[in-house]
Amino acid sequence: MADEVVTLDPRDTSTTQSAGIAPRPGSLDGKVIGLLSNNKPNSELLLRGVSDLLREKYSLKEVVEANKGTHRLPAPQDIIDDLVARCDAVVVATAE
Secondary structure, three states, X not given: OOOOOOOOOOOOOOOOOOOOOOOOOOXXXXXXXXXXXXXXXXXXXXXXXXXXXXXXXXXXXEEEEEEOOOOOOOOXXXXXXXXXXHOOEEEXXXXX
């Protein structure tokens, strides 16, 4: 048996950059709203409820639904790029 002790450091050593908060539209009237689900149970149901409430309060141009496929990983870049290109604002939800 070896007389060696291995110590592991679980801290994340990656660097991050602060992006700040995205500008908010003055109103959602005439805007395209994205809904991004993380695929947990009831997350799409929750987002559809949010969509219904927003449609009652605002005259939305369109609602775009997307599902990132798993709650374990960040959304794939192609989904993010699509939402950025098509939407004025995006609501992200998780549920159980």
